[in-house]
Amino acid sequence: MAANQDQEQRQRLLAAASRFPLPSGTRFSYGTAGFRADGATMAPAVCRAAILAALRSAKLGGAATGLVITASHNPVRDNGVKIADPDGGMMDQRWEPFADALANAPDPDALLQLVLQFAKDEEIPLGGGGQHMAQVLLGRDTRPTGEYLLDAALQGINAIVGARAIDMGILTTPQLHWMVRSKNKGIKASESDYFTQLIDSFRFISTLLPAAFGSLEELPETDVLEFLTSNFIRRLLELVPKDKGGDELAKKLIVDGANGIGGVKLEQIKTELSGLDIVVRNSGKEGEGILNHMCGADFVQKERVIPHGFSSEDVGVRCASLDGDADRLVYFCMSSTSDNRVDLVDGDKILSLFALFIREQLDIINKNDDQANRSLPAKLGVVQTAYANGASTKFLKNLGLEVALTPTGVKYLHKKALEYDIGIYFEANGHGTVLFSEDFISQLESVSKKLCSEAAVAQHQAAMRLLAASQLINQAVGDALSGLLLVEAILQYKGWSFQNWCELYSDLPSRQLKVKVEDRTAIVTTNAETKVSQPSSLQELIDMETANYTHGRCFVRPSGTEDVVRVYAEASTQEAAESLAKSVADHVERLLG
């Protein structure tokens, strides 16, 4: 770096760090999902995360990275920040220790030294790459502190010479991840491109019923490129009726938007979704309620009661809940007027629906083939965490699917899912997606062409449905909007009601508790967090307690986002699950409290 550029770089870093000094006693940890704290105290962490996002882009040859300002399902006063890598996924875990060090640098000079040393170690070209040395896409949710923190982020990015900030505005978290991924792939990456892709692929799956076309002659010719730009879907859709008519209740969907950004975005596209009559509640409009307060996916999944804004008039209607930044999705239905309880369809059951659909399409494509010689051999895998309900894991294994378990946190699940041709992952709380490998998509495209030329209508349509699913479901991260549309498309395609879906299997009763202890890091876990290795006496106690219950299962782990130890228990009755969780929580408290 030339001496004057070097000087400029140093000055900019010192200036940014001085603008947002770290109050003494503050300690940030990148944790399971980035930095989070009271929104009013987040500016130093956001500015430093933005410096990091720019460095990450510079390290990767100027490929765009992303910075999202959100605290997801947490209370409205909180805020947070996380970084997306150029592939749209979470930032490489190897950079997390540096994120922590940077966020906690006590003064501007310490920060400068850290950056210079890190840039040297990682061979990051500081200051030398001209205009497009680094670019960072910025997004934020609807929190009141968002705008103030955006300013801190802009200053952080400008602290790196040659780095460019691109503010994408108020978005769902998955939209920003999608934009980062698309931009780096050289595909159109605006919000309207995102919406077009979702709407078209949704309509394709839901309306391309086996009987929708009389003969193949009616299908327009396609090629891969055209498919990817979704012109083909557009032309195909011109051939199918816009509204299939049918049952009003089947069409109706009430969506709890958690008073966050997801409801706002859904309002923008809902009239374009054929066969669906969507009503958004807790939409975030003035006067409708507070972000995530008594509503949203986290509330519904944990409390299992109807969210704010719903009433006995909604009994029997299919409902969905998003979280504050719309990367979690659960479904529910009120089955009786006598209480506020809901029948819940959590992430595990969404995963199960997706797995069934994908398996079905693969079976159609391969239906005339013998076992050893399939037209489209596919390694289909399912990824869950220990929080997945035991009944879901059993259901999936009974389908003959490979089920892998990882530690809690999307970054672990996503990484594992990438090992398959089609990897489906979900946390029980509703965060998840379906990943299609690029190799598999190319195979699918060529098989689809071959089937078309052979006039194998059913197989060809199944291949096209899978291609459309890969367009619809967000390939970067779990996305409540795209997940919701895939669920709705599959329900329409299968002609299923909420009840049909809910009855796939019955959840085992479960209970989650939090225990406050002196030092939660004293608990060390192993086997995807299902066993405690330290303190060793704790696992013996858990085993002893669990042995007293039919279908008993219990594990404990330190939370990555809160200062608590979480206890999870399952058993054959609700009382038994509560009692198992309580007795293990007592042991945790006695040993570590």
Ligand SMILES: CC(=O)N[C@H]1[C@@H](OP(=O)(O)O)O[C@H](CO)[C@@H](O)[C@@H]1O
């Ligand atoms: C039991 C549970 O729901 N844990 C959540 C929670 O993590 P903890 O490490 O358990 O605090 O927040 C994570 C980030 O949102 C999410 O990935 C995870 O599933």
Ligand SMILES: [Mg+2]
């Ligand atoms: Mg979220």
